[in-house]
Structures are given as structure tokens and as C-alpha cells.
Amino acid sequence: MKYEIPVTKTSESRLPEVDFNDIPFGRVFSDHMFICDYRDGRWQEPRIVPFGPFMIHPAAMGLHYGQSIFEGMKASKSHDGRPLLFRPDMHAKRINASAERMCMPAFPEELFLAALKKLVGLDAAWIPPQAGSALYIRPLMFASDEFIGVKPSLNYRFIIFTGPVGPYYPKPVSLLAEQKYVRAVEGGTGEAKAAGNYGGALLPAKLAQEKGFDQVMWLDAHEFKNVQEVGTMNIFFVIDGTVVTPPTGGTILKGITRDSIITILKDKGFDIDIRPVTVDELIEAHRGGKLEEAFGSGTAAVVAHVSKIGIGDEVLDLPPVEERRIGELAKKTINDLRAGLIPDPYGWIVEVPVSEAAEV
């Protein structure tokens, strides 16, 4: 099915106000956004309009009862200026997996992809050309019924908006294994990119920061033993030459960067163990000098190296970042794919047709 997405263009682009060499993360938004509303049991006409606030009813159910889900992805520019998306089909599938868990309607995958292409094509000039910079893309769906009472909403709004982000050179992050609060439990909503998961994580993150750590490393909810993930990143360890990452198993968000890194490293001949990792194992490996690397993986940073991990009274200091061979290789490979610098054997890179970029 071919979707027609009518466009109302902004009368005055805000692009001239933006300095691509100095973009505060998450605060700059491009000229247009995509909107589609769900009413009467179906998705209504999609449209692209100038970016801006919209009215929301005080009783909108998404504000009260947490039927709100999102995605985070990026468009980049190839070295020769073509707009590229990275695995957009995976994001289309994941938002629908989140929708199913939160009792929300699925959004047609084809319309999701058509909307992305049209929106990114239209605002292609907002993709910073600098290496490592990108256009961050935020799809969001929330319950819009005007009703007080806990039940699935009948109406929803689906939007996509974007904003340029500078090259993300994250400092290595320090992590504190969280031994009181939990992010997710089997049967819960941890596998969904659902708004409430992040609200619930703010207090433990703040407490970890007060103790001098950047982020929380989540453990399982039963024994506080098995490592889960970190903030908005999945986690990898390199222990005695083997790459290890926990299985997702319902409590861990299925990161698309995680999946990409597993595929890439396997192809490059590394041993990857997808198995539970306990904090005791990390302490042990560190004592034996075998905890060689630890890194988080996610769309924003691609790879963020871990400098140290606090576990109870112990602090595991990891080797200097210059020695992180495997994490760096994963990061460089993904960044090179996104910049079109190396061939894409996986079909992950989706070009936004130039005709779409030009035609409005």
C-alpha cells in the first residue's frame, strides 16, 4: 500500500538559527513533524505539519495512566551527502511490540517507514554533515482519550519529530550496581519502550549520582545478582577475550544497537556468549585481571565505555579506554556503516530517496 502524506510546509525555516558545531543535545528541533491520530477504531489521515506545540486535554489518558511509548533512532548523512536511516524496520517492529504490551493499537509498519522517509527527506538540511553528528528521530505514541478511569484508551496520537545532535563523544561512564531498586521483572514492562519505565528509574539514578556514579547498572529483581542493563543502554563485557552480554529474556530492552554489535562482532570472528552475567563473576574476573572491557550500547552513543563499576563496597576499575579494542571496533563499524564508508552486507542502511528530499 502506498501512503499519501500531505505536507504543510513551515513559512519560515528555523535552520539559519542553528550552529551545527554547537548543538545542545535534545533541545533543538527541526522544522516539521509527522502526526497521525487513531479514532473510531482506525488510523486517520497522516500529515506532516510545521513543528510546534499542540493542545492536549487535561484528562488525556496518556498523561494519567501511562499509555505512552516511544522510539529513538537516527538519520545520518553519508560522506557524499545522502540521507540514510539505520534499521528503520526494526524500530517499526519494536514500537509495535511496545504497543502490544501497553494495550495500544499497532501502527502500520509501511506507514511508519513512509513517514520517516518523507519527514527526513523534507528536513534533510537539518542532518548535520559533520562526522558523528546525526538527526535524532523521536517517534511517540500516547493515549489521547479525554476520560478519567483506568481502561485502554480508544484514541491515540502518533507523532514523529526530529532534531540535530552533535557528535557524541561520551566520557567513559561509571556505573553503580543497584541493590535496592529494580527497573524490570519478568512479566513487567521492561521490554517495552514505555514512558513509565524511565520515570521509575530517575530516583535510583539520582541517588547513584550523589554517590559519585554516572548511571545505575540494573540487576535482576529476585536476587540482585544478574546484570541487566544501564539507563538507556544494553551492556557488554569482555571477560578473558570473550564478549559476554546478558540474554534479554523479558526484563531487558531489546536494543537494536545490541543486536547490531552481536552480528558485527560474530562476523569479525569474536566469540560471543549470550548468557547471564552475575556481579560475583565480574568481581572475580576483575580480581584475576580478566575484566578487559565493559561498554553500554544504544542509539545515542552507539558505544559508551565503562570506566568503573561500583558493587557494594567494591569498586572495579577498568583498563584505560585506549585499550578497549572490541568496543571501539564495534563502534567504528557502526559509525562507518552509517556514514556509508563501508559496504553494508546486512541491508541495514536505508537511503532516503533524493526525489523525496527534493519533492515537497
Ligand SMILES: *Cc1c(COP(=O)(O)O)cnc(C)c1O
Ligand atoms: C532504547 C533503549 C536501549 C537501547 O536500544 P537501541 O535500540 O540500541 O537504541 C537499551 N535499554 C533501554 C532501557 C532503552 O530504552
